[in-house]
Amino acid sequence: MKFLCAILLGFLFASLPVMGLCPSGAVTALAVEEGERVIVVLKDGSEVIGEVIEESGEKISVKSVFGVTSIEMSRVESIIRGAEVSRREFEQRQKRAIRRGSAAGWHSLGRWALERGLQDKATNSFQKALEIDPEHEPSKIALGWGKVEGQWKTPEEAEGLVNKGWRRDGVNLLPPRAGAPAVPKQPEPKKPDIVRPVPDPSSGGRISTPEGLIGKLSPQEQKRRERELERRRKDREKFEDKKRREYEGVPWPHRSVIKSRNWQIECNSTPEVARTYQWIMEALSATLGKIFKSPDVRSQKPVVKIYRNHDEFMLKTGMGGGVGGFYQPNSQNVVAYHGTFGLTGTTYTVLAHEGTHAFQGKKLARMGNYPNWFIEGMAVYFGDGSKLDYKKKKLVTGLIPRDRLFHIQEKIVEGRHTQLSKLGGLPRNRFSGTHYADSWSVMHFLINGPESKKGQRFLVDYWRMGEKRRVGQRQFNELAKKYFGDVDDMEEAWQEYVLELKPDPAGEVDGDRFSSMDFMFSITRSDAKWQYVLDEIQDRDLVLMRIPDTRNEIRVRILSKSEDSQRPQDWVDSELLPALRKKYRDVRSFSGELGGLDAYVFEFYDRPPEPEKSAEETDGEKDSETEEDQQSGLPVGISPQQDPGGTDAEEKDEPEAIPDPLKHRSYVLVGVSNAYELRGSFEEKEFNTLLSDLEWVAFSFEKILRNRW
Known part of the structure; x- marks a missing residue:
């Protein structure tokens, strides 16, 4: 059986100095400057695309999205330069857009092509985006569409209006100002306008957002904040120096x-x-061995190869930038690299997942006897659903990965999940990314559910069955009948259990401070009137604070990018802003800071509720009484279970008051694969009063600088 499981991960924040490999194999820091874009073709057939940082007769250093890579010229087959680079890079990016199959992917490709003067390819890419999603706003804007009073105008219609003196304001076309002459203008694709904030003289020339209160701080408070920022800077330098030594390592x-x-x-x-990493792998074996006690079928010890940094991993293995590690079934080896990925991914998460496969390979003579729900369900359970207790040097398992949980809960509610009567025998060629959540949840139910003893015996029996023959749906159903009544009863118990699960807290509260080691950040509330609420966490929420008996809230959330290679501004323009405009009104964008780091700042309002139906619209509803209503003898619209009470108009209940729309401010710190969002949602009349509290939290936001294994 050919089995290769690669975890797709990405770096979040490029906070460390970029490293490269010199000919001797040692790692040296390189000065990063803009340069010629090239494709370096290596003699082994692999390619490195990026900007030339340094080039000599001995080596060439190229900066890519993953850092700077220095390559010995003796390993180089050829170097492609000029227009051919853009053409070939476009083809590679086009393949990714085709695989993604999303409007955002094609729009990102169009933006990339437009910046390089590939006008025809850009236009085709934007049109492809509209074929997938005819209402994809960024692509329509790029092609020259515009809105007048909420109605789309074609590029030709928009051009005619612009020629008559109309002007573009983001997606909207605005009529000429009174008295302004009609000056013909040529329409051009334009990204949504950014409202630029005005420097505040009281803050030393720094940018402050409108209505902000940072510039109104006392001199003492400003000095305190400056000292705090200086402390953070020094802490980052110390942390980066330590990480630099780890990434330098040895040849x-x-x-x-x-x-x-x-x-x-x-x-x-x-x-x-x-x-x-040695004790991490032994802790993983000990944890897995407590449940699956079969003897080893292979005497050789799996080799775990961990390269010192990402660049060396790519050069040594030939893997692309999105692969964090993999398992080799023939040799039983695991290959990874030292580093952190995304917001929570680490080398540990790779080793836990791929190490589980290595454990399976060591214990199972034929892994092909088992369906993917079992093989991958275990790997996700012990990978995503575990963490390290560094002090006790052991693994803590049974945790609930929030992305898997929310995914399977949503599928169950919408009836899109794979029923257990089918999952147990799902063929490998039909097992896709969406089934990882189903498989994890079944594994979690069996190991940690209300009847965990039965569930664990279920897994052990299933394991032993597969040692003798191929197992599938029939064996799954037999064990479901043995331990849970039948597969339908097991389905009912599993669904009930999963729907009641809640994600593990993202962190802990200590007085005024909330810290999350999993997501590597901390915040501090401004004062005691704000109370932390950890039991009402929604899909992307990490922490929520609220003023009791009000609708005023401050939360930190996680936002995901659809593609790691997207630049922050492209992601904001093509995904974040359109999503905000679709859900909210009067969206404005500013420059700002989150925890002393450059961030995007947005302000927007809730959309007002839909107006109630008019009397004419409800006339038809009065005539739609059912035969049951007529036979009951009760007034139309009142069921036999209801007490008709008084039916006079004077006794009708007063309609519930519709709450006023909230006003929001959002700080977004964008990385390679994800982003932090700090959002304040306040009653509009209290917005200016509470804004200083939000800005306090924004200033207190701090990335935790510790090793994450």
């Missing part, structure tokens, strides 16, 4: 080799890092 021939009871660890980061 691979001088790597640390540690042979432990179940694994052989090979790592060319620091010896401390290598020892840490």
Whole structure:
């Protein structure tokens, strides 16, 4: 069986100095400058695309989205330059857009082509986006569409209006100002306008957002904040220096080799890092061995190769930038690299997932005997659903990964999940990314559910069945009948259990401060009137604070980018702003800071509720009484279970008051694969009063600088 499971991950914040490999194998820091864009074709057939930072007879250093890579000229087959680079890079990006199949992907490709003067390719890309989503606003704007009083005008119609003196304001076309001459203008694709804030003289020339109160702080408070920012800067420098040493490590021939009871660890980061990965893998084996106690069928110890940084991993393995690690079934080896990925991903999450597959390969003579719900369900359970207790040097399992939980809960509610009567025998060629959530939830139900003893025996029996023959839906149903009545009863118990699950808290509250080690940030409330609420967390929420008995809230959320290679501004223009405009009104955008780091700032209002139906619209409803209503002898619209009470108009209940729309301010800190969002949602009449509280929280936001294994 050919089995390769790669975890797709991405770096979030490029906070560390960019590193490259020099000919000797040592890592050196390189000065990053804009340069010629090239494709370096290596003799092994792989390619590196990026900007030339340094080039000599001995090596070439290229800056890509993942950092700077230095390559010895002896390994280079050829270097492609000029227009051919843009053409070939467009083809590669076009393939990604085709695979994604989304309007946002094609729009991002169009923006990329437009910036490089590929007008025809850009136009075709925007048109492809509209074929997928005819209402994709950024693509319509790019092609010259515009709105007049909420109605779309074609590019030709918009051009005619512009020629008559109309002007563009983002997506909207506005009529000429009174007395303004009609000056013909040529329409051109234009991204949504950004409202630029005005420098506040009281804040030393720094940008302050409209209605902000930062510039009104006392001199003492401003000095305190400046000292705090300086402390953070120094802490970042210390942390970056430590990480730099880890990423420099040593050349691979001088790597640390540690042979432990179940694994052989090979790592060319620091010896401390290598020892840490050694106990992590042993802790994983101990945890898995408590449930699955079968003897080893292979005597060889799997080798876990961990390269010192991402660049070396790509160069040594030939893997692309989105792969964090993989398992090799033939050799039983696991390959990864030292680093952190996204907001919560680490080398540990790769090792836990791929190490589970290595454990399976060591214990199971034929992994192909088992369907994917079992193989991948285990890997997700012990990968996504576990974390390290560094002090006790053990794994904590049974955790609830919020993305998997919300995904499966949504599918169950909407009836889109794969029923257990089908999941147990789902063929490998029909098992897709959406089934990981189903498989994880079944595994969690069996190991941690209300009848966990039965569930764990179910898994052990299933494991043993597969040691002798191929198992599938029939064996799944047999065990469901043995331990849960039948597969339908098991389905009912599983659904009930999953729908009642809540995600594990993202962090802990200590006085005024909330800290999340999983998501690596902390915030501080402005005063005690704000109370932390951790039991009402929604899909993307990490923490919520609220003033009791009001609708005023402040929350931190996680936002996801559809593509790691998207630049922050492209993602904001093509995905975030359209989503905000669709849900809210009067969306404005500013420059700002979150925790002393450059951030996007948005203000917007809730849309007013839909107006109630008029009397004419409800006339038809009065005539739609059912035969049952007529036979009951009750007034139309009142069921037999209702007490008709008084039917006079004077006794009708007063309609409930519709709450006023809220006003929001949002700070968004964008990285490569995800973004933090700090959002304040306030009653409009209290917005200016509470804005200082939100700005306090925004200033207090701090990325936690610690090693995440």
